[in-house]
Amino acid sequence: MSFEEQGSTFWQWLEKNGATLSDGIRFHDYRESDDAGRGVIATRDLGEDEVLFILPRHILLSSQTSRLRQEKGMEEILGKLTGWNPLILCLMYESQLSDSFWKPYFDVLPKEFSTPMFWNKQDLDALQGTDIIEKIGKEEAEAMFNKEIQPIIKDHPNIFNVDVHNVDLFHQCGSLIMSYSFHDEIATPKKEQEGGQNDEDDEEEQEEEEGLLAMVPMADMLNHKTGYNNARLFHEPESLRMKTIKSIKAGDQIYNTYGDLCNADLLRKYGFADENNPFDLVELNGRKVVELCCDDKDSSLRDKKIEFLMEEEALDDCFVVDTEHVLPSELISTLHVLRASKQEFEKMESKQKLPKPKLTPTIAKLGMQILEERTKRYPQEVRNKIMIRGKGGGRGLEEW
Numbered sequence: 323m324s325f326e327e328q329g330s331t332f333w334q335w336l337e338k339n340g341a342t343l344s345d346g347i348r349f350h351d352y353r354e355s356d357d358a359g360r361g362v363i364a365t366r367d368l369g370e371d372e373v374l375f376i377l378p379r380h381i382l383l384s385s386q387t388s389r390l391r392q393e394k395g396m397e398e399i400l401g402k403l404t405g406w407n408p409l410i411l412c413l414m415y416e417s418q419l420s421d422s423f424w425k426p427y428f429d430v431l432p433k434e435f436s437t438p439m440f441w442n443k444q445d446l447d448a449l450q451g452t453d454i455i456e457k458i459g460k461e462e463a464e465a466m467f468n469k470e471i472q473p474i475i476k477d478h479p480n481i482f483n484v485d486v487h488n489v490d491l492f493h494q495c496g497s498l499i500m501s502y503s504f505h506d507e508i509a510t511p512k513k514e515q516e517g518g519q520n521d522e523d524d525e526e527e528q529e530e531e532e533g534l535l536a537m538v539p540m541a542d543m544l545n546h547k548t549g550y551n552n553a554r555l556f557h558e559p560e561s562l563r564m565k566t567i568k569s570i571k572a573g574d575q576i577y578n579t580y581g582d583l584c585n586a587d588l589l590r591k592y593g594f595a596d597e598n599n600p601f602d603l604v605e606l607n608g609r610k611v612v613e614l615c616c617d618d619k620d621s622s623l624r625d626k627k628i629e630f631l632m633e634e635e636a637l638d639d640c641f642v643v644d645t646e647h648v649l650p651s652e653l654i655s656t657l658h659v660l661r662a663s664k665q666e667f668e669k670m671e672s673k674q675k676l677p678k679p680k681l682t683p684t685i686a687k688l689g690m691q692i693l694e695e696r697t698k699r700y701p702q703e704v705r706n707k708i709m710i711r712g713k714g715g716g717r718g719l720e721e722w
């Protein structure tokens with residue numbers, strides 16, 4: 323089947339199964355123009371608040387709707403799995419069924435991904451200096467597969483096939499969840515959704531996003547472009563409704579939002595980055611800041627300072643410099659504490675108050691050193707393009 327045929331078979335499947343699709347939209351091939359696969363385009367001018375499509379809940383693919391749940395013993399097993407694992411297992415199972423209810427949907431989903439998880443060593447080298455590599459989590463995911471998923475597959479040869487339901491399929495389904503799934507806000511999550519991932523990042527994400535993790539056919543056909551969001555998914559008791567949030571001209575692409583994400587997260591989760599992304603940021607490692615700026619000979623004083631800074635929520639794993647391009651106030655206060663004498667620190671401690679984030683020349687100089695240090699992680703050709711500026715423009719360190 324061609325790309326277009328797959329799209330129209332999927333469209334017909336949606337309509338046959340109770341979805342309502344507006345006559346003002348259709349799929350569009352953005353592979354050549356934007357390297358963005360399939361997307362949705364307006365075929366006529368659309369007004370604000372216009373309904374683009376309505377999806378009945380039964381077409382969502384989740385651990386509650388998958389046929390895997392009906393296989394002997396699987397309801398209990400799915401109930402015990404945590405985080406993304408119930409949905410991963412369901413996707414591994416459903417994607418390989420030739421008669422799956424979601425077959426036309428799987429036919430439009432990608433089998434390959436451009437996320438760094440699948441890059442080779444040489445391509446990963448291009449990310450040197452960024453914080454992405456440590457966050458990819460491929461080894462952690464595989465450890466999870468070996469511990470939780472593979473034993474289930476091996477123990478149920480009548481349902482799974484170890485040669486088919488293997489680690490590659492696991493990564494494929496994990497990547498689909500990463501870049502296509504939604505949290506269905508209204509569906510009551512059953513026990514298995516409550517535990518969270520072993521991976522800390524995903525735990526944080528899960529805390530933020532309550533609800534049942536599900537694949538939402540059609541809602542996930544919309545691309546994202548930072549600053550261009552013109553549609554939003556509304557969760558209603560019986561259905562999910564995609565509506566425009568502003569008027570859209572005929573021929574324009576319809577964009578959902580994947581969140582206010584920095585380019586590192588867009589690349590890691592979705593395999594692309596946006597130019598001029600206002601949510602872009604650089605992380606400055608908290609531990610490195612302490613190492614660089616705290617020259618207390620007295621290690622107990624240093625430990626007390628760290629404890630105080632963490633209690634006051636100034637010092638964390640990292641400080642974030644965003645596109646405002648100023649040193650964060652928590653970092654400035656932290657530097658004041660780290661540089662304080664014993665007496666000065668005791669005063670701060672007794673008042674239980676962080677010093678004001680005042681950018682004195684000493685603190686500014688330290689800030690510059692931290693930024694210089696951070697740039698050293700990039701390869702020289704990238705470093706050459708980075709300019710660290712003091713107050714008032716491109717002046718040097720000595721001007722502070």
Ligand SMILES: C[S@@+](CC[C@H](N)C(=O)[O-])C[C@H]1O[C@@H](n2cnc3c(N)ncnc32)[C@H](O)[C@@H]1O
Pocket residue numbers: 356357358359360361430431432501502542543544545546547591592593594
């Ligand atoms: C939720 S899906 C959107 C539908 C997808 N384009 C498709 O063909 O199935 C998310 C994926 O779409 C692609 N995508 C979305 N927005 C993009 C953009 N602005 N530039 C490049 N790729 C994009 C990325 O591959 C991303 O992982």
